[in-house]
Amino acid sequence: MKVKLHGTRGAYPTSSANNQTYGGNTSCIEVINGEERIIVDAGTGILGIDFDTFYDADRIDILLTHLHMDHIQGLAFCKPLFNANKEVHIWGPGGSPESLQARLNRFLSPPLFPISLRDIPSKLIIQELPNTTFTIGNFAITAEYISHPGPTVGFRIQCGSKTVTYMPDHEPVIGKAHLFPEDEWVSGFKLAHRSDLLIHDSQYSKEEYMNKVGWGHGSLEIAAEFCSRAEAKHLLLFHHDPAHSDDERTRMFEDFMKRANYNFPIELAVQGHEIEV
Amino acid sequence: MSAYEIEIILSRQLADCLTVPVFLVDPEGTLIFYNEPAEVVLGQKFQDTGPMPVGDWGTSFFPHDGEGKDIPPEELPLVQTIQNKVPAHKTFWIKSLKGKSTKISVTSIPIIGRSKNFSGAMAIFWDNEIIG
Numbered sequence A: 001m002k003v004k005l006h007g008t009r010g011a012y013p014t015s016s017a018n019n020q021t022y023g024g025n026t027s028c029i030e031v032i033n034g035e036e037r038i039i040v041d042a043g044t045g046i047l048g049i050d051f052d053t054f055y056d057a058d059r060i061d062i063l064l065t066h067l068h069m070d071h072i073q074g075l076a077f078c079k080p081l082f083n084a085n086k087e088v089h090i091w092g093p094g095g096s097p098e099s100l101q102a103r104l105n106r107f108l109s110p111p112l113f114p115i116s117l118r119d120i121p122s123k124l125i126i127q128e129l130p131n132t133t134f135t136i137g138n139f140a141i142t143a144e145y146i147s148h149p150g151p152t153v154g155f156r157i158q159c160g161s162k163t164v165t166y167m168p169d170h171e172p173v174i175g176k177a178h179l180f181p182e183d184e185w186v187s188g189f190k191l192a193h194r195s196d197l198l199i200h201d202s203q204y205s206k207e208e209y210m211n212k213v214g215w216g217h218g219s220l221e222i223a224a225e226f227c228s229r230a231e232a233k234h235l236l237l238f239h240h241d242p243a244h245s246d247d248e249r250t251r252m253f254e255d256f257m258k259r260a261n262y263n264f265p266i267e268l269a270v271q272g273h274e275i276e277v
Numbered sequence B: 001m002s003a004y005e006i007e008i009i010l011s012r013q014l015a016d017c018l019t020v021p022v023f024l025v026d027p028e029g030t031l032i033f034y035n036e037p038a039e040v041v042l043g044q045k046f047q048d049t050g051p052m053p054v055g056d057w058g059t060s061f062f063p064h065d066g067e068g069k070d071i072p073p074e075e076l077p078l079v080q081t082i083q084n085k086v087p088a089h090k091t092f093w094i095k096s097l098k099g100k101s102t103k104i105s106v107t108s109i110p111i112i113g114r115s116k117n118f119s120g121a122m123a124i125f126w127d128n129e130i131i132g
Helices: A044-048 A069-077 A100-107 A220-230 A246-259 B006-017 B036-042 B054-060 B077-084
Strands: A002-007 A028-033 A036-040 A059-063 A087-092 A123-128 A134-136 A139-145 A153-159 A162-167 A197-201 A235-238 A266-268 A274-276 B022-025 B031-034 B088-095 B101-112 B118-127
Touching (some): A028 A044, A028 A153, A036 A139, A036 A153, A044 A069, A069 A100, A087 A100, A197 A220, A220 A235, A220 A246, B006 B022, B006 B101, B036 B118, B054 B077, B077 B101, B077 B118
Parallel strands (some): A036 A059, A059 A087, A087 A123, A162 A197, A197 A235
Antiparallel strands (some): A002 A274, B022 B031, B022 B118, B101 B118
16 A cells, blocks of 8 residues: 655645745645555645546545645645546535535635536535445545544545554644543544554644644644554654745754654655655 | 544543533443542542442432432433433532532533534533532
8 A cells, every 4th residue: 555645734735935845735645555546635735646647447536534625625626526427426524514515515616616516527426424434445444533623534544454544634632742641532542543654733843832722733742642652653744834934844843853752753744755555 | 442432532621621520421321531620529539540330420429419318320410411311400419528518510411422423421510609
């Protein structure tokens, strides 16, 4: 199984020259198993996917963790949606009085977008995520609600013996420096438990976080503590704050790594990178 | 490996920030968390007791009515919320380990998250001597 990172940025896309190291596109990854591919989140990173080369099949699956703009903005310009021969399955969280389709339609309709969902040419199948593990091809997917404002899930994606956990927006504990000591009280613990790769929110430094408690994001420190607690094997720090230049982000990471003492690899996510799981 | 639903985890975080006693129970009625102010009511620390079955916590603070008659666990608001999945409220007396009776009001609410599953209940205790 491979993971390709198409967008690693949080909040909003940036084309600044200061943000080219880690990339300017917002959240989107592809999980790849041979010819099978699923797309997770539809930030502006989705626009970098080569649909012509890699998506011969009629069906395309896009999983959404939540509907904040940095996770759906690319959907509006996603090529397969405008191909009448494609069947696009969009999976996202329920948990709201309004259906997923109605919530997506708020964005994909005038005045924010020229056409409405019902006029999109592809065959759109919009499905609220079930409360149980479901399969797409050989991928077994579990979605669970995690700590972030509004209905938000994390995904655990298993293929064969390998597992990837994706939590781009997650505040595992609110306003505390450390996780609760008991595993069962840690948001998202089950999703991440013993994953081969954990892709996790790390938007802030420890100091910044204390001024942004409850905003739904975490620090590098808490992401690493979460990974360690969940016994995940590899941590990819995700959802970079576009308010930081990449040089600042690198320094923040290096400072953290000088103090950190973990026995698993920790890296900053880089747009365009592929990770073999 | 088991883990609580996010709405239960966030309820604990809320309870952790409050100065009023809060109990959290799972759908079976097991007391899965109580905050520091509730430790004063129970006379025990959560880190010492861990989760407690309803039969234990329901009697450990000696709930009784104005005439000193014991209130059985099934009449406590939190137990009623667990049984009926609706909010409940009751004013009654509890006795501390030192034998002092205190008049309290308890409001309990069911916790039903986005998955629409009944995950447990939360009870908030009001000390009527302080607020009255």
